[in-house]
Amino acid sequence: MNSFINISFLKRYNPLKITLIGLFFWVFIFFIIPLKIKHQVGFLPFFYLFTNYLFFLLGIKIITPTKFKKEYIYKTDKKILWKILYIVIFIAFVGFIFKIIDKFYIRGASFTNSISYNRILLEKSGASIISIISAITNPFCFLPLFLYYMIQPRKKWLFIICLFLFFSASFEFIMLGSRSGLFVIIILFGAFLFYFKKLKITASKFLIVLGVLFFVGIYSTQLFIERTKDFAKTDKVAIEHILKRSNYNFTITPKEETKVKIITSNNKTVQAARLTMINFSQYYIHGLFEFGYLYNNYEKNHYYGAYTFNIFMKFINIAFRTNFDLKKVQKAPPRPGVYTTFFGPIFIDFGWFSLIFMFFFGVFQKLLYNKVIRGRFQFIPLLFYMLIINFFMPVFNFIHGAQGLYTIFSFVMFIFIYIFLTGKVKISKQDGKIQYVRILK
Numbered sequence: 001m002n003s004f005i006n007i008s009f010l011k012r013y014n015p016l017k018i019t020l021i022g023l024f025f026w027v028f029i030f031f032i033i034p035l036k037i038k039h040q041v042g043f044l045p046f047f048y049l050f051t052n053y054l055f056f057l058l059g060i061k062i063i064t065p066t067k068f069k070k071e072y073i074y075k076t077d078k079k080i081l082w083k084i085l086y087i088v089i090f091i092a093f094v095g096f097i098f099k100i101i102d103k104f105y106i107r108g109a110s111f112t113n114s115i116s117y118n119r120i121l122l123e124k125s126g127a128s129i130i131s132i133i134s135a136i137t138n139p140f141c142f143l144p145l146f147l148y149y150m151i152q153p154r155k156k157w158l159f160i161i162c163l164f165l166f167f168s169a170s171f172e173f174i175m176l177g178s179r180s181g182l183f184v185i186i187i188l189f190g191a192f193l194f195y196f197k198k199l200k201i202t203a204s205k206f207l208i209v210l211g212v213l214f215f216v217g218i219y220s221t222q223l224f225i226e227r228t229k230d231f232a233k234t235d236k237v238a239i240e241h242i243l244k245r246s247n248y249n250f251t252i253t254p255k256e257e258t259k260v261k262i263i264t265s266n267n268k269t270v271q272a273a274r275l276t277m278i279n280f281s282q283y284y285i286h287g288l289f290e291f292g293y294l295y296n297n298y299e300k301n302h303y304y305g306a307y308t309f310n311i312f313m314k315f316i317n318i319a320f321r322t323n324f325d326l327k328k329v330q331k332a333p334p335r336p337g338v339y340t341t342f343f344g345p346i347f348i349d350f351g352w353f354s355l356i357f358m359f360f361f362g363v364f365q366k367l368l369y370n371k372v373i374r375g376r377f378q379f380i381p382l383l384f385y386m387l388i389i390n391f392f393m394p395v396f397n398f399i400h401g402a403q404g405l406y407t408i409f410s411f412v413m414f415i416f417i418y419i420f421l422t423g424k425v426k427i428s429k430q431d432g433k434i435q436y437v438r439i440l441k
Contacts, residue, residue: 283339
């Protein structure tokens with residue numbers, strides 16, 4: 001029987017704490033990095049952010065927390081978990097294969113193309129049934145590793161398959177130069193390792209993790225340089241563009257002496273490290289100031305979910321042959337294509353009615369957290385993704401971006417699939433009697 005639940009991890013990393021840690025981390029980065037503000041946030045945008053955070057935290061606090069008890073541990077027969085694992089692996093492989101067919105064969109993307117050209121190809125071709133199916137099944141690739149750790153078998157071949165599926169999502173993000181998508185993969189992987197006690201923090205391991213993150217940061221910066229070289233042609237021109245003319249520089253920019261040091265550096269390693277630090281800081285900080293600009297310059301209608309939850313409108317357009325103009329919706333911001341914190345897309349959709357949305361979003365997360373505390377491990381992947389959303393609220397909307405809504409939908413599907421396959425199904429017989437059966441035994 002399986003009864004694993006890491007209650008100390010769940011108490012340490014709950015939705016409220018992660019939200020506050022994310023805020024403090026943003027403030028820390030803001031004060032230690034030498035950046036010059038070009039567009040101030042303003043009182044009303046700041047008050048909007050403050051009240052939305054407040055209503056979100058109220059939503060979390062208003063629900064009575066579940067106190068962990070040993071009898072809450074949800075025990076599951078390992079034989080059933082094995083069957084669930086194989087079903088999820090099958091769905092994940094279907095999603096992976098459909099993703100390859102959609103991206104490479106139908107839309108014509110390729111690793112030999114430039115990042116910008118791949119983006120043009122994917123945006124130009126639009127969504128199809130194949131792309132929708134692949135998008136909602138491909139995030140199942142994250143789940144086999146989770147279930148493998150739940151079962152804890154000693155089968156290297158199965159571990160390799162689960163590990164391959166987990167990181168297979170990175171192929172698309174690398175091809176498109178999406179750093180936010182890569183961050184999700186790394187953070188989810190770390191969360192699984194810590195939750196299942198595969199990795200314990202020591203001083204040496206902490207330094208190793210920092211080194212790995214710094215390496216990933218340099219790699220992500222190199223991705224950005226490669227994207228910029230599509231029109232800047234050389235590394236030097238690309239670096240100058242990033243430091244002086246990229247989208248980040250509209251609201252905040254490095255100080256002049258910092259730019260000069262990076263551009264004139266002869267040591268490529270030192271140059272890459274400095275550029276990574278300053279680029280990461282702009283990447284991380286600028287969303288709040290972009291939100292101020294969005295709030296002060298937004299003159300269009302609110303879309304009541306069509307902007308943040310756009311995949312549902314895509315599905316409706318395909319399934320019912322409607323003609324809702326999604327391109328118009330996505331062009332609603334005065335400056336499309338920049339981060340505007342978690343609250344930018346929410347403001348575009350709901351305006352000040354976002355307070356209601358944020359309150360119930362907090363309620364939802366607390367109810368989800370209580371489920372996990374009660375031992376319902378099938379809710380853990382969804383909870384982990386909610387924690388990612390909460391931590392990065394001052395930076396980016398991980399529902400609207402980084403394929404977030406597809407990931408959330410897949411994790412919700414996993415919950416329903418698990419409940420359906422392991423729960424009792426009611427069957428009515430011809431004689432009027434009711435029989436309960438389990439699909440998986």
